[in-house]
Amino acid sequence: MWRQTILPSLSLFTSVGTLLCCALPALLVTIGMGSALAGIISAAPWVTALSTYKTQLFVVSGILILLAIFLHWKAKNAPCPADPRKAKACGQLRTFSTIILGVAATMYLVGIFFAFIAVHVFY
Numbered sequence: 680m681w682r683q684t685i686l687p688s689l690s691l692f693t694s695v696g697t698l699l700c701c702a703l704p705a706l707l708v709t710i711g712m713g714s715a716l717a718g719i720i721s722a723a724p725w726v727t728a729l730s731t732y733k734t735q736l737f738v739v740s741g742i743l744i745l746l747a748i749f750l751h752w753k754a755k756n757a758p759c760p761a762d763p764r765k766a767k768a769c770g771q772l773r774t775f776s777t778i779i780l781g782v783a784a785t786m787y788l789v790g791i792f793f794a795f796i797a798v799h800v801f802y
Contacts, residue, residue, distance in 0.1 A: 690740070693783075702794055747783070762794035
């Protein structure tokens with residue numbers, strides 16, 4: 680159960696953290712919305728504290744996402760219960776888990792681009 684719900688959700692949470700700390704500020708500055716970034720930082724000053732640990736945040740997030748993807752792949756052929764209601768719930772949980780992992784990986788890749796690559800491309 681924790682492999683299918685908690686680990687993908689934790690991966691999504693860390694991906695959101697990478698977006699908030701690093702990708703969103705870089706994106707806003709790149710498209711000329713520095714004043715919007717200033718407003719975000721004044722409303723949520725913890726964003727700058729997360730940016731201090733950008734590399735560590737991305738490493739931990741990447742490890743969690745890779746671990747969640749590996750465990751999800753490993754359990755892809757695991758049998759669901761014989762009870763029709765439980766089997767339906769099992770299938771829905773697998774679909775939901777796949778969606779969460781896809782969103783987390785996409786957000787992570789967007790964060791990597793704007794935090795580490797776009798800095799060198801656009802400036």
